[in-house]
Amino acid sequence: MDAAVVTDLTTISSDEWNALRGTEVPFLRHEFLAGLETTGCITADIGWLPHHLLLRDAKGLAAAVPGYLKGHSWGEFVFDWAWADAYERHGLRYYPKLIHAVPFTPATGPRILWRPGLDATEATMLAVEASKAVVAERDLSSAHWLFPSPAQSEALEATGLLRRTGCQFHWHNDPGYRDFQDFLDTLTSRRRKSIRRERRQARESGVEVVLKTGDTITEQEWHTFHALYARTFHEHGNVPLLTTEFFVHCGQTLGESVLMVQGWRDGRMLAAALLFRDDETLYGRYWGCFEDVPGLHFEACYYQGIEYCITNGIQRFEPGAQGEHKISRGFLPTATRSCHWIPDPRFREAIADFLHRETPMVERYIEEMHAHTPYRIGRGNE
Template identity: 45%
Template sequence: MRVRLGQRMQDISATSWNALAGGAGPFLRHEFLAALEASDSVARSTGWQPYHVTVHDHDELIAAMPLYVKHHSYGEYVFDWSWADAYRRYGKPYYPKLLTAIPFTPSQGSRLLVKDAQVQSKVLPLLVDTIRGYTQQGEFSSWHLLFPHPDDADGLDQTGLIRREGCQYHWHNRGYDSFDDFLAQFSSRKRKNLRKERLSINDQGLSFHRIHGTDIDQHTWDIFYRFYQNTYQIRGQHGYLTRDFFSRLASQMPENVLLIMVKHRDRYVAGALFLYDEHSLFGRYWGCEADFHNLHFETCYYQGIEFCIEKGLTLFDAGAQGEHKLRRGFEPVRTLSYHWIEDPAFRHAIADYCQQESLHVTEFIDSAETYLPFKKSLTVDDQFTK
């Protein structure tokens, strides 16, 4: 087997990459990662230098993994700023570091694409040793693998990497026939509160329009991009993605793109971008230019839940953070990341920190589950069994 690091997506056959990525979700498709690079959203100049890994058996691509050289920690959603600050205080460089992740996308999924399970058992330790070898040469302080699929945890736990845990909120389709069928699982008071939120949208004269893939014209993308940037500008920041990225995304993988635009008096005032496949919906970006009561909840959550029920999708990942999702039926789920820290002293300190942090994550998830809106008279199994 031959391992090669330091490639851009344009250096790798899209057909060969996608043959490995089948079923891994929209973010692992060659088209998605290539659009980030071709649009200059991901580049050395933005602090995301592509450094992708491939493994060949003779001329056959048998494994691949996204990899980036990072010169900061923006756009990752697993926060290591305190680690970087500790390095700085001890006079050591934390950047550059190596990162296996989907840029700006805190969604769980495969991080090592392989031909089959037998290949994975051989390739994973090989890649871990290879990348650790790069950090041992002193060019990089560390390697971080973010948001792997939970099914990959057992293999990653055996690699000697530091395991870190976090929490997100996902909606699960328990075979609902309609949104009202979903609400029927709520306690009476919480069901009434959510219906009141949705009625407030009608009272404000707002309408919602689903637009798919190639049906999104450039003018609509211009409007949405203004909304997207406004989300960052109100915090004194600038959006990570360029305008060109959205056009490339819709043209190269239209079957995965859903844009929900909101009108008020025949004028667009807000919008949200989703990606989806045959199993899952992923809420990604949202923005608006006017303040309407409960508009964010309706656009980013309830419209997505309705879409999942209509299409028979089983999972709705509406993005990172947001404890307010709990009372809207999004359940707490444990997320994972894995880390190799080259410096032994920092490695031991960070491993201890992550171990202690995991105890707090478990306590938090246990507590969060008590805020779910489902009927208390039902057992957990009853709540989620039709």
């Protein structure tokens, strides 16, 4: 099997890429990843150089791994600034590094895509060896596999990569709720009242909440959404790297996999939340508003999503990174993973020691957060 690197995903046909397993996740589809490149969101000038791994055999494309050479650690949500600082203190270069991830997207999913029928274990071993070869050939400090699925995380660890544990807050449709009220009935009385109050505040504000799929969102609505997204990023001191063209592209090419919860008043869209979905998971991504309306953020970003999952039989809702305030709204602490290849034996040993000490602290944090479950005793504590 031959390995190669491509720095322009448009050189690979979307049919060939999307035939691989794992591309049922919208962020891993050719349309999404290539769209980041063609609409100017991912460029070497801003520290993101596409470096996708391809494995081919006699039958064609056997496996692929999205990848990027990074000149910094922004936009990853697995924080390794201390590792970079340690390299610098020892007179060594940490950047550029190789990451296998979806840019700006801390969503759990496959990181190795493979052709149906190909042995997954073999695909993992070959992909890891190809990644290590890139690190060696380009004299990179490291390779990082961010937010792999649990099964792929275990397979990556089995090849000798170091595992790091993180925490997000996810909602689970475990009992298969009949409707939103059925979900509320599993919560404590205090939390039910609080959620009802927040939803009532949004309704009484005069804002009409509308949910649209990507193929029904107008170009003007995308322009308004980009303004909302950019405003929120600027308010938090961040740079909004996604372009209006990218959002329009996603709506046109991913269609019903894209959802927008819009808040309208007096003929004006004053707030919106953008989400993506596949058959199993709903992913919350971006939120923005032109004015603060009581309860609207929670309605658009959380409650509309939960209701959508229940209605459409979706099992999991990942609303984004971090946020302990999500617990009281039904989202429970959930372990996430990343896997790391550090070729320098000295730093590999030091980072392994750091992870040995960090992991129990993260696990204790998850356990402590579970103690604040909004569910009645016996629910939500599995």
